[in-house]
Amino acid sequence: MIVPATPPKVRVVTLKIDDKDLSAREDETILEVARQNRIAIPSLCFLEGLSIWGACRLCVVEMKGSSRLLSACSTRVTEGMEVQTNTERLRHYRRVILELLFAERNHVCSVCVSNGNCELQSLAQSCGLDHVRVPYRTSVYEVDPTHDLFRLDHNRCILCTRCVRVCDEIEGAHTWDVMGRGIGCRVVTDLKRPWGESASCTGCGKCVQVCPTGALVSQGTSAGEMRKDRRFLPYLSQMRGVR
Amino acid sequence: MNIDELRDVAEKVREEAAKCSHCLRVCTAAGCQSSGAGAVVEGLKAAVGDNPQVQVKSVGCMGLCSGGPLVEVESREGGSKVMYQKVTPGDASEIVESLGGRPVERLVCPTDIPFFASQQKIVLENSGVIDPEEIDDYIAADGYQALVTSLTEMQPDDVLREVTRSGLRGRGGGGYPTGLKWSTVAKMPAEQKFVVCNADEGDPGAFMDRGVLESDPHRVLEGMAIAAYAVGASRGYIYIRAEYPLAIERLKTAIRQAGRRRLLGLNICETRFSFDVEIRLGAGAFVCGEETALMASVEGLRGQPRPRPPYPAQEGLWGYPTLINNVETFGNVPSIIRHGGEWFAGIGTENSKGTKIFALAGRIQHTGLIEVPMGIPLREIVHTIGGGIPEGRTFKAVQTGGPSGGCIPESHLDVSVDYDNLRQVGSIMGSGGMIVMDDTSSMVDVARYFMDFCASESCGKCVPCRVGTHEMHGLLDKIARGQGTAADLALLEELCEVVQATSLCGLGQTAPNPVLSTLRYFRHEYEQLLRPSDDEKPASGGQVVTEAKS
Numbered sequence: 001m002i003v004p005a006t007p008p009k010v011r012v013v014t015l016k017i018d019d020k021d022l023s024a025r026e027d028e029t030i031l032e033v034a035r036q037n038r039i040a041i042p043s044l045c046f047l048e049g050l051s052i053w054g055a056c057r058l059c060v061v062e063m064k065g066s067s068r069l070l071s072a073c074s075t076r077v078t079e080g081m082e083v084q085t086n087t088e089r090l091r092h093y094r095r096v097i098l099e100l101l102f103a104e105r106n107h108v109c110s111v112c113v114s115n116g117n118c119e120l121q122s123l124a125q126s127c128g129l130d131h132v133r134v135p136y137r138t139s140v141y142e143v144d145p146t147h148d149l150f151r152l153d154h155n156r157c158i159l160c161t162r163c164v165r166v167c168d169e170i171e172g173a174h175t176w177d178v179m180g181r182g183i184g185c186r187v188v189t190d191l192k193r194p195w196g197e198s199a200s201c202t203g204c205g206k207c208v209q210v211c212p213t214g215a216l217v218s219q220g221t222s223a224g225e226m227r228k229d230r231r232f233l234p235y236l237s238q239m240r241g242v243r
Numbered sequence: 244m245n246i247d248e249l250r251d252v253a254e255k256v257r258e259e260a261a262k263c264s265h266c267l268r269v270c271t272a273a274g275c276q277s278s279g280a281g282a283v284v285e286g287l288k289a290a291v292g293d294n295p296q297v298q299v300k301s302v303g304c305m306g307l308c309s310g311g312p313l314v315e316v317e318s319r320e321g322g323s324k325v326m327y328q329k330v331t332p333g334d335a336s337e338i339v340e341s342l343g344g345r346p347v348e349r350l351v352c353p354t355d356i357p358f359f360a361s362q363q364k365i366v367l368e369n370s371g372v373i374d375p376e377e378i379d380d381y382i383a384a385d386g387y388q389a390l391v392t393s394l395t396e397m398q399p400d401d402v403l404r405e406v407t408r409s410g411l412r413g414r415g416g417g418g419y420p421t422g423l424k425w426s427t428v429a430k431m432p433a434e435q436k437f438v439v440c441n442a443d444e445g446d447p448g449a450f451m452d453r454g455v456l457e458s459d460p461h462r463v464l465e466g467m468a469i470a471a472y473a474v475g476a477s478r479g480y481i482y483i484r485a486e487y488p489l490a491i492e493r494l495k496t497a498i499r500q501a502g503r504r505r506l507l508g509l510n511i512c513e514t515r516f517s518f519d520v521e522i523r524l525g526a527g528a529f530v531c532g533e534e535t536a537l538m539a540s541v542e543g544l545r546g547q548p549r550p551r552p553p554y555p556a557q558e559g560l561w562g563y564p565t566l567i568n569n570v571e572t573f574g575n576v577p578s579i580i581r582h583g584g585e586w587f588a589g590i591g592t593e594n595s596k597g598t599k600i601f602a603l604a605g606r607i608q609h610t611g612l613i614e615v616p617m618g619i620p621l622r623e624i625v626h627t628i629g630g631g632i633p634e635g636r637t638f639k640a641v642q643t644g645g646p647s648g649g650c651i652p653e654s655h656l657d658v659s660v661d662y663d664n665l666r667q668v669g670s671i672m673g674s675g676g677m678i679v680m681d682d683t684s685s686m687v688d689v690a691r692y693f694m695d696f697c698a699s700e701s702c703g704k705c706v707p708c709r710v711g712t713h714e715m716h717g718l719l720d721k722i723a724r725g726q727g728t729a730a731d732l733a734l735l736e737e738l739c740e741v742v743q744a745t746s747l748c749g750l751g752q753t754a755p756n757p758v759l760s761t762l763r764y765f766r767h768e769y770e771q772l773l774r775p776s777d778d779e780k781p782a783s784g785g786q787v788v789t790e791a792k793s
Contacts, residue, residue: 054747055705056705056706057745057746057747060744060745071550071747093741093744097706100706100710100711100714104706159704177545178545180703181530181699181702182709182713183703185709
């Protein structure tokens with residue numbers, strides 16, 4: 001005898017992204033669906049396997065019927081949704097957001113350990129950023145070299161909080177967090193103790209590997225030498241499930 | 244407690260009051276307290292002595308903060324009332340001696356002026372009348388009738404219908420239809436739901452919520468309990484900023500008293516409905532007035548917003564459906580249930596029903612709290628109720644909606660106050676702060692002040708708000724100092740657009756509004772301050788290129 005199927009908990013919906021007809025599970029986000037279908041949407045704070053943060057605002061998209069822009073990483077798809085990811089207006093906004101990031105701290109690619117291997121740098125190139133018109137803040141930030149294996153350079157931090165989330169959600173150590181507010185925000189280890197003195201840090205290095213820029217790097221690297229080892233990234237979501 | 248027991252309590256309070264010939268009400272809200280109302284109460288009590296005929300009562304805000312400390316004398320026989328302003332403890336014996344005779348002329352504050360006469364009070368109906376620390380006083384003013392009626396005679400759906408019919412919109416600033424929000428939460432299938440009262444009032448120059456909580460805290464509790472019954476919640480939080488110690492103290496007292504009278508807690512009115520309220524204190528971050536940041540803070544996390552959707556009505560506190568409304572919104576609810584949604588919908592305009600509380604501040608004759616029907620012309624608020632601009636100066640602009648709002652110039656002063664009209668003239672209703680500016684104010688300075696506020700209150704989570712507000716403040720500062728060029732102004736406008744469109748939460752999305760609205764109406768003030776850019780400067784002895792063009 002055939003047992004009637006129980007209705008599935010998640011439905012499948014159809015939607016349009018950049019005029020392409022697509023199907024997706026309704027628990028997926030616009031960004032996930034776009035990437036499955038090779039539609040590139042720039043992002044910095046998003047990392048598959050980590051919780052959604054929605055803070056870099058580079059993945060904002062236009063949706064038909066909504067006057068507000070939506071962040072693709074945090075918005076789930078709905079039936080009949082029509083999304084545009086690459087209009088002139090969005091490209092302009094993304095360039096300005098990148099300009100703001102470059103102006104905020106001291107991103108000087110030519111002397112950076114991550115030169116040629118940096119997500120901020122490659123995004124700037126792919127988004128066509130050739131000049132920064134926003135005045136640079138030129139504040140000098142400190143460098144924390146106290147850890148045996150790794151180094152933190154606030155001058156190159158973009159506050160994407162990937163390090164905070166990977167440390168809390170995957171490693172389970174919660175060594176990292178954010179202090180201060182507004183332009184005074186910065187990432188800290190253990191209530192702003194030097195990283196080398198951190199009692200909670202396990203030295204696993206996941207924070208260094210997920211950092212998109214040259215803010216978290218291995219000790220002993222110099223200009224252009226830092227290559228991040230991201231072989232474990234595809235397994236992040238499984239690792240999160242283990243806990 | 245049922246409706247008859249409520250009536251008994253009310254009767255007892257009225258009998259007690261009838262024994263006195265005179266009642267002296269002293270405003271002890273924060274405004275009057277800071278000008279010495281505490282000592283006035285002591286002085287009056289000492290002057291009255293043990294005369295049982297005269298009652299001295301500490302009450303909430305009477306509205307006219309610029310006249311504080313305020314004392315109102317009511318005589319039971321004729322029902323006549325006299326208000327005294329700027330009372331000192333030294334005046335106490337004179338006031339007490341004048342009872343039954345002629346009032347003390349030099350202290351009299353006329354109450355037939357438009358400031359009092361043009362108001363229509365719903366949320367503030369008990370402010371300045373009842374003792375906010377006495378639940379029985381509130382019950383005597385028909386308090387908790389709406390809650391008891393809802394629980395014993397109405398289904399949750401009936402309550403939702405009344406609130407929807409009333410047309411009430413959120414008073415925190417957004418103006419979202421309250422009935423719609425309530426029914427969304429009510430329809431969510433969940434075993435646990437929450438009701439949250441947002442009392443994290445942070446706009447510079449705004450003190451509406453403080454006034455309500457200090458003057459009539461039970462009204463807010465009653466509104467929350469009715470909301471909880473309607474949406475099916477059993478737990479409530481009041482998120483209030485720690486800078487309001489008096490409001491917190493009075494709320495605590497109110498929660499304790501309501502619990503003792505079994506109007507909060509387990510099985511209210513012997514029904515199956517239970518509702519508990521807890522207070523959570525904000526630690527001074529403006530962004531915690533944003534609902535998702537507020538929820539993070541209640542949960543004990545860093546107070547920063549998260550993207551919406553999902554909205555709190557779907558996934559709120561600890562992931563459960565949560566109803567978040569402002570103090571004033573909840574304050575309207577008991578009156579709506581008592582008099583019916585139709586009655587409320589009869590006040591105000593087509594799309595904005597009821598009344599609105601405004602806090603008048605700045606360069607205006609009468610500063611204080613007012614409650615007026617929606618649709619009243621802005622000019623009437625500023626020039627008639629507010630009494631116009633002091634010291635013979637002229638009106639320049641009125642700022643509504645705080646750092647998210649805009650400046651409205653003389654030419655738009657005839658606009659009638661409702662959600663949609665204010666949006667059309669480039670400002671917003673906001674929570675009700677109104678700062679009046681005269682011709683001595685520089686609008687560039689105003690924009691710079693609000694941008695400084697937003698930059699230092701940005702939580703720092705999203706890039707456009709964290710860096711954008713900081714950069715915009717830098718550009719405004721440069722322009723205000725006479726160092727800016729036309730290119731700086733153009734960049735400022737470009738940043739305004741990007742920050743408005745891409746920021747994560749309301750703080751960033753509305754931070755450019757003060758700049759945009761002052762640019763819209765006072766662009767010449769910006770342009771006057773610009774210096775020629777280096778390319779336009781004449782070479783030694785040469786002509787300015789731009790001049791040659793004309």
